[in-house]
Amino acid sequence: MYQRLIERGNQPADTSYTASLLTAGAHKILKKVAEESAEVLMASVSSDKTHLTAEIADLYYHVMVLMINKGITPADVRAELEKRSALSGLAEKAALRKPYSMAVPKKGRIAERTEILLKKAGLNYTRRHRQDVAYCLNAPLMLVFLPAHDIPLYVGEGEIHYGITGQDLVAENDVCVEEVETLAYGICKLCVQAPKGKYADAEALAGKRVVTSFPRLAEQYFKTRELPIRIRTVNGSVEAACSLGLADAVVDLVESGETMEAAGLEALDTIMRTETVFIANPRVAEDEFTQILKMRFNGIKTAEQNVIIEYNIPSARLPDAVRITPGSKSPTVMDTGEAGWKAVKSLIPRADINHVIERISLLESFTLYNHTIRNRIVVPPSDGNAQRDGRVSHTIFEYYLKLAKQEAGTLILDNAYVAQQGKSSPLQLGISEEEHINGLKNLVKILTDEGVYVGIRFSHAGAKTNEKICGEQPVGPSEINFGKDYDNSREFDEDDAEEITMYFTHAIERAEEIGFHFVEVNAAQQMLFDQCINTRYNQRTDKYGGPMENRLRLLITVLDAMRTRVKGKIPISLFFSIHDKVQDKADPDFSAQDFDQFIRLLEPHVDFFHPITIHVMNKFFGEEVTLLEWIRNSTSKPLIAEGNIKSTSVLKEAIGLEKAEMYCLDKGLLSRPNWLQFIQKKITG
Numbered sequence: 001m002y003q004r005l006i007e008r009g010n011q012p013a014d015t016s017y018t019a020s021l022l023t024a025g026a027h028k029i030l031k032k033v034a035e036e037s038a039e040v041l042m043a044s045v046s047s048d049k050t051h052l053t054a055e056i057a058d059l060y061y062h063v064m065v066l067m068i069n070k071g072i073t074p075a076d077v078r079a080e081l082e083k084r085s086a087l088s089g090l091a092e093k094a095a096l097r098k099p100y101s102m103a104v105p106k107k108g109r110i111a112e113r114t115e116i117l118l119k120k121a122g123l124n125y126t127r128r129h130r131q132d133v134a135y136c137l138n139a140p141l142m143l144v145f146l147p148a149h150d151i152p153l154y155v156g157e158g159e160i161h162y163g164i165t166g167q168d169l170v171a172e173n174d175v176c177v178e179e180v181e182t183l184a185y186g187i188c189k190l191c192v193q194a195p196k197g198k199y200a201d202a203e204a205l206a207g208k209r210v211v212t213s214f215p216r217l218a219e220q221y222f223k224t225r226e227l228p229i230r231i232r233t234v235n236g237s238v239e240a241a242c243s244l245g246l247a248d249a250v251v252d253l254v255e256s257g258e259t260m261e262a263a264g265l266e267a268l269d270t271i272m273r274t275e276t277v278f279i280a281n282p283r284v285a286e287d288e289f290t291q292i293l294k295m296r297f298n299g300i301k302t303a304e305q306n307v308i309i310e311y312n313i314p315s316a317r318l319p320d321a322v323r324i325t326p327g328s329k330s331p332t333v334m335d336t337g338e339a340g341w342k343a344v345k346s347l348i349p350r351a352d353i354n355h356v357i358e359r360i361s362l363l364e365s366f367t368l369y370n371h372t373i374r375n376r377i378v379v380p381p382s383d384g385n386a387q388r389d390g391r392v393s394h395t396i397f398e399y400y401l402k403l404a405k406q407e408a409g410t411l412i413l414d415n416a417y418v419a420q421q422g423k424s425s426p427l428q429l430g431i432s433e434e435e436h437i438n439g440l441k442n443l444v445k446i447l448t449d450e451g452v453y454v455g456i457r458f459s460h461a462g463a464k465t466n467e468k469i470c471g472e473q474p475v476g477p478s479e480i481n482f483g484k485d486y487d488n489s490r491e492f493d494e495d496d497a498e499e500i501t502m503y504f505t506h507a508i509e510r511a512e513e514i515g516f517h518f519v520e521v522n523a524a525q526q527m528l529f530d531q532c533i534n535t536r537y538n539q540r541t542d543k544y545g546g547p548m549e550n551r552l553r554l555l556i557t558v559l560d561a562m563r564t565r566v567k568g569k570i571p572i573s574l575f576f577s578i579h580d581k582v583q584d585k586a587d588p589d590f591s592a593q594d595f596d597q598f599i600r601l602l603e604p605h606v607d608f609f610h611p612i613t614i615h616v617m618n619k620f621f622g623e624e625v626t627l628l629e630w631i632r633n634s635t636s637k638p639l640i641a642e643g644n645i646k647s648t649s650v651l652k653e654a655i656g657l658e659k660a661e662m663y664c665l666d667k668g669l670l671s672r673p674n675w676l677q678f679i680q681k682k683i684t685g
């Protein structure tokens with residue numbers, strides 16, 4: 001490998017990565033070695049051996065490039081290793097000097113985490129029952145188990161070299177020790193606390209009695225504020241002192257605040273923030289062994305606090321990646337092999353992971369049914385303004401093109417009638433005739449070229465139309481009248497059902513020819529299928545009425561016929577609403593069980609569910625859960641969330657549920673000229 005890298009290094013820098021590194025010089029190479037070491041470290045905390053192996057290989061490679069840069073050969077390294085074969089590492093040092101000693105908490109809040117830390121740092125020891133001293137087997141270190149609050153004193157003024165304890169206890173003991181490395185556990189605050197509502201602030205405690213286990217820190221605090229306070233010390237359960245008449249206020253630690261709350265206390269001020277810390281006596285603070293321990297503890301802390309995140313992003317959006325996942329220095333960017341895309345790898349704080357995933361997942365690409373969609377934002381149909389004969393109009397063209405250029409992820413084109421019989425308004429878009437195809441083809445081509453995932457919503461008005469618009473007496477599940485603008489419908493029969501099925505299959509055939517990525521069937525908005533589902537409109541007693549499976553019969557027949565016609569090549573989404581049935585109690589038969597059955601019966605026949613509710617965060621079925629949460633429990637099919645997502649705060653709440661794959665925004669939110677940037681700013685900060 002060394003030989004090969006030397007050969008590569010002699011090639012022009014723009015044809016070989018090795019050559020480019022060697023040309024850039026030691027600084028660049030060292031930066032890579034540092035990055036790769038950190039990645040090995042990170043990978044080693046998971047059980048994914050393949051990943052770790054890959055990271056080790058990266059490190060191997062970069063170390064070897066460094067060797068070439070510095071003129072060190074593998075033979076040099078081998079010779080050095082052979083010199084040490086008798087003794088190695090810590091054991092060698094153990095032989096050279098007498099062991100170091102380290103005090104660790106014998107019990108209490110930080111004892112267990114400290115034992116875990118020592119084990120992770122590779123300091124193996126066996127502690128015999130009730131013995132307070134243990135020797136490390138693989139390091140020159142003796143462990144002494146002591147009370148956490150005494151540790152600073154032993155390290156500062158005794159024979160013990162090192163200690164692990166709380167920063168609060170170090171401060172309380174007023175000893176001279178070095179804080180070598182904070183350890184990111186045992187994190188809490190030392191607070192002045194008093195019975196709720198009794199004192200406005202700490203100043204109001206002048207002349208009062210304070211009880212604490214931290215008399216020195218408490219005294220210092222009140223002295224600097226020139227408040228005369230009488231301080232008494234107890235060794236535990238400090239919070240009880242007020243209710244037991246010993247104190248007017250206490251100085252005690254607060255982590256979650258539960259103890260304070262349960263004792264009826266509130267915090268008036270914070271004296272200090274504290275976490276567990278690795279301390280050393282100043283005489284050994286600069287020793288090599290101290291540095292080894294510091295490095296190991298730091299590595300564990302970094303590994304626990306960070307995770308590596310990897311994702312693909314369009315090249316044009318790399319600046320977003322750098323902003324959202326900056327990494328410790330900068331993210332590693334690699335080619336994906338696909339033009340226009342980059343792979344990004346970055347180390348981010350574990351605490352930020354959900355936040356970052358939220359940011360990335362809303363505005364970054366994802367794959368659905370073998371298609372890469374550039375973000376999770378869905379634009380709803382414009383509705384209306386087609387030409388009188390149902391062809392695409394200039395208005396429709398402009399509306400969608402603008403949104404596509406503004407980087408909408410998915411567009412669902414207008415409710416399109418699949419048959420003249422199902423047309424519901426004079427300016428509705430159509431997909432019922434051959435003459436509708438050309439206009440749609442041009443539009444879809446342009447939208448697809450813009451990088452949008454494009455679908456179209458198929459609609460049949462059922463009873464919700466009139467003869468003037470649809471050319472005949474409307475058909476519905478029963479005889480229905482929607483009001484003065486509508487004609488009475490006639491009940492569809494078997495022949496009608498067959499014909500309706502055919503309309504939909506012809507429509508999906510056209511959709512395929514036009515180039516739509518997916519289609520959506522409208523089973524909401526009181527259209528035909530919604531009428532079938534809702535017992536307010538469907539009063540039949542034959543196989544299309546009564547139980548849920550009957551009410552869904554026509555819809556399921558249509559969905560299956562559509563799928564068969566295009567051999568499953570075009571995903572089918574189902575758009576439906578339940579608020580009119582559940583929330584307003586308009587349909588008393590539509591219970592939670594009915595709804596479960598609804599999803600269960602439809603699941604095998606659709607590829608997405610697109611439920612719409614009045615408000616995406618509304619709760620259903622006894623005010624318990626949102627519809628999205630409910631559906632997510634019964635299906636793993638992708639969900640499109642919709643329901644008054646008019647503001648970024650509603651959008652954030654909906655994303656927070658983590659139940660949907662896509663979010664269909666209200667037109668209100670899309671009316672700003674720079675809505676994507678606005679959302680990006682509000683959601684991603």
Ligand SMILES: Nc1ncnc2c1ncn2[C@@H]1O[C@H](COP(=O)(O)OP(=O)(O)OP(=O)(O)O)[C@@H](O)[C@H]1O
Binds near residue numbers: 149166185236275
């Ligand atoms: N609730 C807490 N959350 C996080 N860290 C805490 C909490 N309570 C204490 N600590 C940290 O742990 C250190 C030791 O606290 P703990 O109450 O276990 O000590 P102790 O009273 O000395 O122990 P013990 O008396 O049980 O031997 C504290 O000084 C503080 O740094």
Ligand SMILES: O=P(O)(O)OC[C@H]1O[C@H](OP(=O)(O)OP(=O)(O)O)[C@H](O)[C@@H]1O
Binds near residue numbers: 238252
């Ligand atoms: O804010 P919280 O999460 O409730 O934690 C704070 C409590 O934890 C510690 O006490 P601990 O339970 O260790 O017992 P002690 O009072 O006897 O020290 C501390 O002294 C507080 O009382």
